Amino acid sequence: MPEIILQTRGLSKRFATGDPVLEDVDLDITAGEIFGLIGKSGAGKSTLARCVNFLERPSSGDVLFEGKPLSSLAPRDLYKARRSMGMIFQQFNLLMQRSVLGNVLFPMEIAHWKKSKAVARAKELLDLVKLSDKENAYPATLSGGQRQRVAIARAMALSPRVLLCDEATSALDPETTRGILALLRDINQRLGVTIIVITHEMLVIESICTRVAILDNSHVAEIGPVREVFTHPKTEAARALVQSDGRAERLLRLIESNGLTVEEVLSRVGIV
């Protein structure tokens, strides 16, 4: 039986100011999978990401990490569970006054690691994200893709079992996006880290996810294998998402991401 690493059970969230943002969300994330969460702006994706590690307390329901309900954990154990869930964001959230190495060291400093051990680990991580030559650079001098690589190295510092990526490629151009997605896939395959990809872009989900959940109107509208959900949407929310993403445009991007030109494809299917 595959291990279920993360579950939400009846998870609901309502802020003091308004309607529920999440209602009765049940998700089961399998250890080692790359799971996609998609939905339009305001659907509650980021709120769900913050509830999953209790940065935001759910209004009701619970989250189980490795089978243990987070609501019942002592502060020390909750801190441990949180450390097992790394996070990266659209805006990278780097410390601008610290070097690349300083940024990656940060979580290890908070966790009181010995300096020499932390530096060795940080260098190993910068090697993983292919930024070893930038350890003394400052974030302001890096490109968006490089900044996200630093954020990934930092998120991986304490060897999390789960990496939550909230719109991690939304500020990047298509080529840089492909590089970051390839890195995430590599981290998943080589280190076995479970990855949750939160995005409003279908192409991102299609590129690396095995399963996807569609969040709509504070509910999970649909969940299943990516191909099934995107090619045979069963709900109105899924259909709207697939249609609004423009099939022709997606096809072109898919062709491009496979390194083909449109002319090559047309000639292969015998049109030119």
Ligand SMILES: Nc1ncnc2c1ncn2[C@@H]1O[C@H](COP(=O)(O)OP(=O)(O)OP(=O)(O)O)[C@@H](O)[C@H]1O
């Ligand atoms: N701290 C908060 N207080 C009050 N309302 C909030 C708070 N955080 C989020 N919301 C509301 O919850 C809803 C969902 O927001 P959330 O950021 O989770 O959506 P999202 O799916 O991540 O959107 P986007 O794609 O734009 O990032 C929005 O209506 C937002 O205004």
Ligand SMILES: [Mg+2]
């Ligand atoms: Mg968001």
